[in-house]
Amino acid sequence: MKKKVLSVLMSLAMTATMLAGCGSTGAQSAAEQLDEQGVTEIAVETQAAEEAPAETADAAELDLSEQVDLVFYVMGDAPQDEELVEAALNEKLLEKCNATVDMQFSTWTEFQQKYANEITSQGADLIYIANWLNYGLLASSGAFEELDDMLDTVAPDLKAMVGESALNMCKVGGKIYAVPNTWPEYVSNGVKYREDLRAKYDLPVPNNLENLEAYLLGIKENEPDQGLLTVTTEESSGFKTAFDAAWVLNFKYPWVSANGLDYGLAANYDTPTDVYDYWFSDDFVDDMKMLKRWADEGFWSKSALSDTNNSDSYKNGLCVAEVAGQNPNKQVTAIADFANAGEGWESAYVAYGETTGVIYPGHATQNGTAIVRGCKNPERALLVLQAMLCDDEINSIVQYGIEGTHYTVEDGIYKNLQEEAGETATFPYEGFNTWNLRNGETKLPQKTDVALQEMFDKYAEMGAKTKFPNVNIYDGFSENYEAYSAERSAVNNVMRQYLAPIEAGLVDDVDAAVEEFRTLVKDAGLDKCREEYTKQWIAYCEEYDYK
Amino acid sequence: MAKDLDYAPSEPRTIKKSLGAKIFYVFIYIMLTIGSIVCVLPFIIIVSGSFTDNVTILKEGYSLLPRNFTLAAYQTIFKSPKDILQAYKMNTYYTVVGTFIGLTMISLTGYVISRKEFKYRNTVSFLIYFTSIFGGGMIPWYLMYANVLGLKGSTLAIWFPALMSPFLVILMRTFIVGAVPDAVTESAKIDGAGHFTIFFKIVLPILKPGLATVGLFLALGYWNDWYRSSMFSTNSSTWQLQFYLYDLLNATTAMKQMASNVSMKTADLPTESVKLAMAVVATGPVLLFYPFVRRFFVSGITVGAVKG
Numbered sequence: 098m099k100k101k102v103l104s105v106l107m108s109l110a111m112t113a114t115m116l117a118g119c120g121s122t123g124a125q126s127a128a129e130q131l132d133e134q135g136v137t138e139i140a141v142e143t144q145a146a147e148e149a150p151a152e153t154a155d156a157a158e159l160d161l162s163e164q165v166d167l168v169f170y171v172m173g174d175a176p177q178d179e180e181l182v183e184a185a186l187n188e189k190l191l192e193k194c195n196a197t198v199d200m201q202f203s204t205w206t207e208f209q210q211k212y213a214n215e216i217t218s219q220g221a222d223l224i225y226i227a228n229w230l231n232y233g234l235l236a237s238s239g240a241f242e243e244l245d246d247m248l249d250t251v252a253p254d255l256k257a258m259v260g261e262s263a264l265n266m267c268k269v270g271g272k273i274y275a276v277p278n279t280w281p282e283y284v285s286n287g288v289k290y291r292e293d294l295r296a297k298y299d300l301p302v303p304n305n306l307e308n309l310e311a312y313l314l315g316i317k318e319n320e321p322d323q324g325l326l327t328v329t330t331e332e333s334s335g336f337k338t339a340f341d342a343a344w345v346l347n348f349k350y351p352w353v354s355a356n357g358l359d360y361g362l363a364a365n366y367d368t369p370t371d372v373y374d375y376w377f378s379d380d381f382v383d384d385m386k387m388l389k390r391w392a393d394e395g396f397w398s399k400s401a402l403s404d405t406n407n408s409d410s411y412k413n414g415l416c417v418a419e420v421a422g423q424n425p426n427k428q429v430t431a432i433a434d435f436a437n438a439g440e441g442w443e444s445a446y447v448a449y450g451e452t453t454g455v456i457y458p459g460h461a462t463q464n465g466t467a468i469v470r471g472c473k474n475p476e477r478a479l480l481v482l483q484a485m486l487c488d489d490e491i492n493s494i495v496q497y498g499i500e501g502t503h504y505t506v507e508d509g510i511y512k513n514l515q516e517e518a519g520e521t522a523t524f525p526y527e528g529f530n531t532w533n534l535r536n537g538e539t540k541l542p543q544k545t546d547v548a549l550q551e552m553f554d555k556y557a558e559m560g561a562k563t564k565f566p567n568v569n570i571y572d573g574f575s576e577n578y579e580a581y582s583a584e585r586s587a588v589n590n591v592m593r594q595y596l597a598p599i600e601a602g603l604v605d606d607v608d609a610a611v612e613e614f615r616t617l618v619k620d621a622g623l624d625k626c627r628e629e630y631t632k633q634w635i636a637y638c639e640e641y642d643y644k
Numbered sequence: 645m646a647k648d649l650d651y652a653p654s655e656p657r658t659i660k661k662s663l664g665a666k667i668f669y670v671f672i673y674i675m676l677t678i679g680s681i682v683c684v685l686p687f688i689i690i691v692s693g694s695f696t697d698n699v700t701i702l703k704e705g706y707s708l709l710p711r712n713f714t715l716a717a718y719q720t721i722f723k724s725p726k727d728i729l730q731a732y733k734m735n736t737y738y739t740v741v742g743t744f745i746g747l748t749m750i751s752l753t754g755y756v757i758s759r760k761e762f763k764y765r766n767t768v769s770f771l772i773y774f775t776s777i778f779g780g781g782m783i784p785w786y787l788m789y790a791n792v793l794g795l796k797g798s799t800l801a802i803w804f805p806a807l808m809s810p811f812l813v814i815l816m817r818t819f820i821v822g823a824v825p826d827a828v829t830e831s832a833k834i835d836g837a838g839h840f841t842i843f844f845k846i847v848l849p850i851l852k853p854g855l856a857t858v859g860l861f862l863a864l865g866y867w868n869d870w871y872r873s874s875m876f877s878t879n880s881s882t883w884q885l886q887f888y889l890y891d892l893l894n895a896t897t898a899m900k901q902m903a904s905n906v907s908m909k910t911a912d913l914p915t916e917s918v919k920l921a922m923a924v925v926a927t928g929p930v931l932l933f934y935p936f937v938r939r940f941f942v943s944g945i946t947v948g949a950v951k952g
Contacts, residue, residue, distance in 0.1 A: 173895070173898075173899075174880070174891065174895055175879075175880055201878050202878075204874065204891050204894070204895075205891060205894040205895040205897075205898035205899070206870070206874045206887065206890055206891045206894045207874055208898065210782075211874070211875065214783070214786050214790075214875070217783060217786075217787070218786065218787050218790050218791050220790060220791075220796065229902075409702055409915075409916075410702065413699055413702050413703070415702065415703065
């Protein structure tokens with residue numbers, strides 16, 4: 098009898114261990130875990146919220162007599178010379194703020210989960226924030242300290258430098274929770290293509306759908322063995338597109354990928370509150386037929402839906418254009434890669450916005466710094482943040498390391514000494530991954546940044562002509578899908594399974610396939626998602642006055 | 645009998661198989677062959693990929709034999725071997741310390757809850773077993789180590805949480821109950837031995853297969869773990885080997901994704917062949933080591949199964 102009980106226990110224990118094993122390796126997506134925590138935090142943190150302002154009022158004159166040790170949590174991996182640079186940094190910080198900073202790194206493994214842990218456990222004082230780390234959701238659930246009053250009392254210089262409008266973009270529920278960097282950056286998506294081949298066969302610059310098609314066809318005719326596009330589903334996992342080739346539609350509409358709304362909804366940049374439908378429109382069918390034609394022309398592989406790892410193919414000359422997930426910075430990287438390859442290849446770039454006229458820099462919440470609620474010395478933390486961002490001397494230590502050891506400045510251009518010597522850099526450019534501490538006025542350009550800045554200047558000029566001059570109205574929005582998460586994932590499944598083959602042109606009959614997709618996505622609960630999403634979106638537009 | 649001598653001598657020894665048994669054997673062999681191909685093939689591809697030129701991998705895909713043979717990937721890894729050697733060192737340290745202390749604690753616990761004279765043995769067993777079904781979850785687990793015990797950043801946080809698992813304790817207890825008859829310990833007791841003498845002089849020597857099995861479970865667990873480094877390490881010099889490698893891969897993917905949103909450098913990311921070479925370097929020693937202890941592993945598990 099006893100043995101039986103024991104064996105039952107044993108087998109149960111084994112099953113349990115296995116289950117536990119599965120659980121911890123992350124059957125749940127990181128984003129979901131983050132949301133869960135965001136939710137649990139509301140209850141715990143509201144109390145602290147009430148206490149915080151009282152403290153601020155008392156500390157008008159900041160007392161620096163006591164040394165404060167702060168933890169600054171940033172993303173990514175630590176540079177090799179972390180300790181050396183930290184020592185140099187702390188020497189200056191002790192002198193100016195009587196504080197030290199210990200940089201801690203998330204690494205890139207399960208960083209969403211660890212980021213949430215760090216906030217829950219209040220292990221850090223200063224923390225990197227970004228919209229892709231759910232800044233809006235976290236701030237509204239009380240993860241960060243309010244900065245409105247403190248910015249006036251403790252860090253007026255910082256406030257002046259960052260400016261009212263950028264700080265406004267970081268507001269959540271009317272309060273400022275984060276300080277953005279001050280380097281306007283254009284991540285405008287576009288098409289990267291081979292300028293040398295275009296010139297060789299006298300093809301048009303692919304700056305709209307017809308020209309792109311002509312460019313690809315021209316290369317196909319002249320070099321039948323050359324691969325054309327290596328598009329996969331890699332850049333299209335969200336709720337806008339399901340296959341990378343569909344990004345080319347950005348030439349036609351300004352709202353397909355990065356600028357778009359989810360769930361097949363659309364809104365023009367000039368009239369963001371005027372939300373209309375795309376998936377059920379005739380335009381959608383026409384566009385899908387065009388993609389089918391492209392697929393039949395052999396622009397991409399028949400196995401594109403299951404292919405992965407397309408990232409190095411352009412670099413190695415395996416394709417002649419990239420259409421999804423591109424930005425000016427990647428173009429600059431490609432120029433450098435081609436120079437290294439030494440095959441006479443040339444890369445050029447057309448941003449979709451150049452054709453549609455909708456172009457704007459990254460949102461303020463793309464790179465920012467917040468103070469974690471529960472931080473024992475929020476004023477001092479803010480003072481340190483001010484020093485790290487505004488004080489040129491401290492800022493350059495954080496961003497570039499030690500001059501003479503790690504880098505040198507030649508003709509106003511940053512030069513990494515170790516990379517020049519062909520060694521691995523022990524503290525590369527922005528080695529602490531502090532993209533949130535970029536100071537637009539003093540940021541040292543790298544050699545490649547010259548080309549980058551040229552592109553930025555061009556876009557800035559165009560962006561100034563839009564209705565919301567150089568304001569990114571999209572990326573400040575964060576959807577709260579708690580109420581319809583089941584429908585949302587059902588819609589996602591339908592998109593992956595039915596929309597992807599349509600956009601990849603791998604269906605025989607486009608009309609029938611679109612009809613099937615429409616029925617299924619409706620059954621999955623599209624209407625509920627759309628309704629809630631639109632409501633939240635319009636509320637967001639009202640709040641920030643994007644009308 | 646003499647007439648039959650012109651048969652091959654081995655013939656009489658085998659029992660003639662029925663048709664059913666033959667089909668059964670053919671089936672089993674086919675299944676095992678497929679099984680082993682499924683296991684071995686990916687590894688061969690990894691090894692051959694690690695010796696293949698990176699551009700060839702991108703252009704032509706993976707193959708069973710390396711094309712355009714090159715040692716470049718290994719040269720890249722061992723150009724600055726400091727990091728990987730440090731990760732090896734730490735991993736060995738965690739495995740040795742964790743396995744040794746874990747084995748001690750597990751066998752002591754197993755011994756105590758296997759003794760009949762221990763009145764609350766069932767309660768204690770249940771409590772241990774209970775934790776395998778109900779746990780606090782990830783966040784409380786993290787807060788416990790990071791905030792309550794304050795172990796974040798310490799190497800203790802990496803080997804301490806995995807010292808004992810309910811499964812291994814119960815396994816050990818079953819070993820002890822099965823392998824050490826009551827009569828043996830009783831006779832030792834009559835001769836005047838205390839619990840320590842009984843445990844160290846009588847039980848432990850008999851328990852070798854059990855120790856080998858549990859030890860191997862622990863050691864493999866420690867060697868292959870990356871999660872605790874991910875959660876608790878604040879300095880890359882304390883990283884476990886698997887985490888070092890896993891993070892390398894994650895960094896590559898994450899930075900590629902990030903690069904669509906943020907201006908950042910993506911130049912120095914490891915190439916395909918370097919990643920594969922990393923995998924070879926990390927798994928190599930375990931592969932060499934495994935056949936030598938496999939003997940214990942197999943016999944240990946069967947001992948438990950038959951007599952438990």
